[in-house]
Amino acid sequence: MTEIKVPELAESITEGTIAQWLKQVGDQVEQGEAVLELETDKVNIEVNSEHSGVLQEQMKQPGDTVEVGEVVAMLGEGSADSAAPKAEEAPAAPKEETAKPAEEKPAAKEDTEATSSEKPVASPAARKRARELGIDLNEVQSRDPLGRVRTEDVERQAASKNQPKPAAKEASAPKAQQPTNPDKPVERIPMSRRRQTIAKHLVEAQHTAAMLTTFNEVDLTKVMDLRKRRKQSFQDKHDVRLGFMSFFTKAVVGALKEFPMLNAEIQGNEILKKQYYDIGIAVAATEGLVVPVVRNADRLSFAQIEREINTLAGKAKDNTLQLKDLQGGSFTITNGGVFGSLVSTPILNAPQVGILGMHTIQRRPVVVDDQDTVEVRPMMYIALSYDHRIVDGSTAVQFLVTIKNMLEDPEQLLLEG
Template identity: 50%
Template sequence: MADILTPVLGESVAEATVGRWAKKPGDAVKKDEVLVELETDKVSLEVAAPADGTLTEILAGEGDTVTPGAILGRVGAAGAAAASAPAAAPKAEAPKAGSAALLEVKTPVMGESVAEGAISSWRKKVGDAVKKDEVLVEIETDKVAVEVAAPADGTLAEIVAADGATVTPGQVIAKISTDGSVSASAPAPAAAPAAPQAAPAAAQPASNHLSPAVQRIVSETGLNTSGIAGSGKDGRVTKGDALAALANPAPAASAPVAAAPAREVGPREERVKMTRLRQTIARRLKESQNTAAQLTTFNEVDMSTVMALRNTYKDVFEKRHGVKLGFMSFFAKAVVAALKDIPAVNAEIEGTDIIYKNHYDLGVAVGTEKGLVVPVLRDVDTLSLAGIEKGIAALGKQARDGTLSLDQLQGGTFTITNGGIYGSLMSTPILNMPQVGILGMHAIKERAVVVDKQIVIRPMMYLALSYDHRIVDGKEAVTFLVKIKEGLEDPQRFILDV
């Protein structure tokens, strides 16, 4: 007997609602076959069978609220009796004589809270020879790109999920012939076209299959979801759909207005579909603006002392630690010192509660060819300058190579972004939700400043702190930025902890 358990639901997600069961007690199930869908505040998750056998019992019915680790049901040995109504498990169909030895290529688990991805582009075509562990296709998710490799040597016999298709973990996306029945020199015959599917159903009524997050929005705002075209699975209204409807209420109309057709692209234009990562970046940045009471405060810092230290010790530092001494380690140290003094900037809002973080995990924004990603450097307060430089260098390389894991992109408490490397003189960075603070670094420029009543030339940098005014007051924000300025202009404070 194997328990079907509620999986970990994702960062800061404590419960889920049971959706539709795909099987009923007494049905035969296969290992990794999807049995039930769970809806959380953020995503929908599919729960698969832990083993081959028979679904003997369902303990959490549709609409029930469950927590991670809760038992949803049980799978017994093949032919086991169901708890509610005995039913003989149907026998598996024996393979037909002469059938090709086809090995299925499945979508892998793509990380915590990632329920689906999009096929980017196949690197092989049907009929091509493949080697075990050779990359066949890349799947783009909301956060990272996942490479899918061949499970064995053979020939690519069938591509089930074409370029652009949306896939879920465990879904079959291709089949490989391992017995030579499909020749590598000639493509395999195309599969028979699938029967035409029925037209998508209209948006479901507001009362059907609303996730807890959407139900909360409805109860708090009185939003009518009946007129919202859901973008979720089976046309369900998602949290993003509800927030978008609140931000842009549709005007009353006597008849539905047809969507405007896509504009024709001229001979000197090119239409390119946004990648899944870029769509996610756009959606989250807009959600951040719509959710937080964002405000930005500015200051400037004299970089003379840091630059002098760097120039004096950069060679011996690199020789000793094997990494170059940059500015980011000084900024990280200054930020951690400021966060300890102003804990509200190292917090987050959850409902009507404030969660103060007693750890200092800094997100460092990295620009890549595919878009902006923010990997997280953990426990920065425990790291030396060398440890910070090594950590940032490693994360930056992984970001550019596309090898970051989902764990490396989650859980940051504060973010630093450096537009100065591109020449930015001043900007107002957008919060990386659910964080309530982000520091913007900018280009260092020599400017005339007054020091001890004398006009001198100093290397100056503008600093920008964007913060969530819902929990961070103006006094706290300004003090936080002054603390960073003081730390950078007098780095000995790091040593003395003052």
């Protein structure tokens, strides 16, 4: 028998949740073939078998939390065809043979005969747990479509046997579980591991950092004019659409170079100032918000940035992001405007100390300073949330003004970004 263990995942990931088994007991498994899918804090990972054989036992079920190095399954030798009958017939023969000579113990004989006549199909782990709890496998109701008894079925049977004992509590139990109004139905949905992690990190960021948000607005007239004039030639040349994210990414990089404290993080009593510009781009995925990272954004052209963002967004949509796509990052940009958000206060992506929030573009009347007239312009509110522990308010305001100035004069992006 060969053990299948949870492999090393990443430095920051020590455990995961079994999302689903890709192989069932009795299935043939080839070396390198995926056996189960593991949901971690950041991405889903397939656990592959290092050997070939037949899956003999699943020691954990979907929804169970497992740690790195923990044994989750047992792999046996042989083929699936030869292993299937052995798994069912091997335990039955000894029980039928031992039932006959045990005449001096009538009670044991009756139990053994009953078991052999109606022998349930159960995993070795379930049988062991049933013996420990004193549970008769014939009384256990299985939820498996094929009728196989699993460890969780045994646990459920044991719990149901223990519940009826205190009569007073049993009588009051329905009252405790009945605040739900039948006319107002509700649905209980367990939080996924990723959703739990997102919630935990966001709360920790608010509890740990001295978070503050400052706002400004940007006149995107020149950016939109530039996109309108160049978008077709840009797409023809680079085979990628010219969007807004490359402009904002370039503007953020230029502002970070001028105000490096927003490209830092706190480690104990020290400030770690980063000399690179890995910009995280928040993406709404099915399982929850993820922040893939555009590496070395300062060295990329507009086309390269747009292409990288499109690739990462596609991976997020298809749930194929890898850990390396999400790790690191020195600053984050989030665009709530794609969903219609007019203004918001983004939460820091710890341990980063700055995050820029983009919002929807609205055509609003504004006063044109150099002409002293009112014109309708495409305006966007932008928000910068920052950690006030190492970023002063004046620095944050100037950082945001720098981004505003670059976007209102896009030619600066070629020089400053």
